[in-house]
Amino acid sequence: EAGVAQSPRYKIIEKRQSVAFWCNPISGHATLYWYQQILGQGPKLLIQFQNNGVVDDSQLPKDRFSAERLKGVDSTLKIQPAKLEDSAVYLCASSRGGTDTQYFGPGTRLTVL
Amino acid sequence: AQSVTQLGSHVSVSEGALVLLRCNYSSSVPPYLFWYVQYPNQGLQLLLKYTSAATLVKGINGFEAEFKKSETSFHLTKPSAHMSDAAEYFCAVDGGATNKLIFGTGTLLAVQP
Numbered sequence: 448e449a450g451v452a453q454s455p456r457y458k459i460i461e462k463r464q465s466v467a468f469w470c471n472p473i474s475g476h477a478t479l480y481w482y483q484q485i486l487g488q489g490p491k492l493l494i495q496f497q498n499n500g501v502v503d504d505s506q507l508p509k510d511r512f513s514a515e516r517l518k519g520v521d522s523t524l525k526i527q528p529a530k531l532e533d534s535a536v537y538l539c540a541s542s543r544g545g546t547d548t549q550y551f552g553p554g555t556r557l558t559v560l
Numbered sequence: 561a562q563s564v565t566q567l568g569s570h571v572s573v574s575e576g577a578l579v580l581l582r583c584n585y586s587s588s589v590p591p592y593l594f595w596y597v598q599y600p601n602q603g604l605q606l607l608l609k610y611t612s613a614a615t616l617v618k619g620i621n622g623f624e625a626e627f628k629k630s631e632t633s634f635h636l637t638k639p640s641a642h643m644s645d646a647a648e649y650f651c652a653v654d655g656g657a658t659n660k661l662i663f664g665t666g667t668l669l670a671v672q673p
Binding site: 480538552554 | 569592602605606611650652655658661662666
């Protein structure tokens with residue numbers, strides 16, 4: 448089966464610009480996660496969807512970050528405006544739900560100059 | 561709250577030598593524990609997971625981990641390192657009700673010829 452797809456793989460922007468990332472989960476996976484991985488750190492959950500509803504967004508900086516999962520399949524994560532400290536790899540993962548294994552995409556590496 | 565601590569941000573072994581990567585956890589409930597591997601410019605791949613069945617868990621690529629409640633540890637081992645094992649390894653714990661993963665800071669494994 449196809450894995451989790453993410454695009455773009457790399458993005459370089461200036462601070463205060465906006466950027467969007469796209470994720471297509473494994474077919475049939477109800478739960479979708481966005482993680483932020485800053486260099487030298489482990490991934491940190493930003494937001495979790497169950498179908499098209501938000502389960503956990505407690506660590507999402509809502510003043511600048513937003514995410515949606517229309518129709519419960521694809522998802523987009525947006526940053527507006529970007530700050531230097533947003534430079535990181537943004538990982539998307541999906542699972543069938545509950546304690547099922549999370550499968551990760553290749554990530555999008557964002558550099559904010 | 562659940563957390564994991566990985567001891568040693570960098571570990572170097574010779575090819576053919578034992579690999580031992582350390583992880584200690586903190587959890588108020590019986591934990592689900594995971595080891596993921598991340599190769600350069602790739603997403604995370606699940607190596608193995610502990611879900612309260614057998615305390616010795618075997619994973620892919622010859623890795624295994626032993627859950628020791630008395631030591632609150634879940635160390636990852638492999639009897640004989642291969643060059644292809646060079647990567648970053650993350651220990652993670654299930655974060656509870658929403659099943660988000662809480663990751664450690666990672667251990668970068670180098671394998672010397």
